[in-house]
Amino acid sequence: MYYDDPSTWRSTNWLGIQTAKCPLDLWIFQEIIAETRPDLIIETGTHLGGSALFLASMCDLVGGGEVLTIDIVADPERPQHPRVSYLLGSSTDPEVVEEATRRADEAERVMVILDSDHGEPHVFEELTLLAPLVTPGCYLVVEDTIVNGNPVLPDFGPGPGEAVARYLSLEPSLFVVDRNREKFHLTFNPGGYLRRIGN
Numbered sequence: 001m002y003y004d005d006p007s008t009w010r011s012t013n014w015l016g017i018q019t020a021k022c023p024l025d026l027w028i029f030q031e032i033i034a035e036t037r038p039d040l041i042i043e044t045g046t047h048l049g050g051s052a053l054f055l056a057s058m059c060d061l062v063g064g065g066e067v068l069t070i071d072i073v074a075d076p077e078r079p080q081h082p083r084v085s086y087l088l089g090s091s092t093d094p095e096v097v098e099e100a101t102r103r104a105d106e107a108e109r110v111m112v113i114l115d116s117d118h119g120e121p122h123v124f125e126e127l128t129l130l131a132p133l134v135t136p137g138c139y140l141v142v143e144d145t146i147v148n149g150n151p152v153l154p155d156f157g158p159g160p161g162e163a164v165a166r167y168l169s170l171e172p173s174l175f176v177v178d179r180n181r182e183k184f185h186l187t188f189n190p191g192g193y194l195r196r197i198g199n
């Protein structure tokens with residue numbers, strides 16, 4: 001009901017910019033950022049820039065951190081914020097991955113949020129290329145694991161949830177699924193909050 005209603009996540013704004021998220025997940029982001037203090041948050045899928053602005057605002061409040069947000073679409077109307085840098089290109093393009101890796105190498109604590117193309121092959125490729133940038137103790141968030149009948153959009157086909165399952169079956173020792181981050185029960189990311197444990 002929440003997912004299908006156009007007045008919920010499609011009409012959610014942060015400081016006036018549309019942010020395609022459930023506010024309960026944004027609150028969880030706030031808790032993760034306050035606890036783990038990432039120096040760098042890499043987000044794939046910028047859209048209008050609302051989530052990047054939200055992340056930058058959280059960094060302002062905790063007094064540290066930068067946001068690198070990646071999208072295949074350029075949009076000069078996106079909000080400007082000193083902590084946010086926009087990177088144009090596909091999140092799996094070698095030059096984009098190289099730049100994200102360069103920025104991650106300069107940071108002590110790195111968080112990654114995957115919210116671009118939600119097809120399983122793309123998310124799995126993002127996981128292969130970008131999940132290793134997450135530093136131990138920090139979080140990898142795979143967004144919209146609810147699609148493909150989990151429980152919304154039953155006809156979506158394999159998506160982020162299936163990509164996480166494949167990735168974890170191949171890399172079982174790098175991350176644990178942190179079910180505590182689903183404590184509000186309503187989340188778009190069931191099984192998608194992953195905490196890095198291994199090196």
Ligand SMILES: C[S@@+](CC[C@H](N)C(=O)[O-])C[C@H]1O[C@@H](n2cnc3c(N)ncnc32)[C@H](O)[C@@H]1O
Pocket residue numbers: 018019020021044045046047048049050051052070071072073089090091092115116117122
């Ligand atoms: C779900 S929206 C992102 C929503 C945004 N994070 C928010 O919360 O407001 C998905 C975005 O991913 C972008 N996208 C699609 N394929 C992509 C790719 N291969 N690499 C990077 N971005 C991609 C789309 O252009 C779109 O803006």
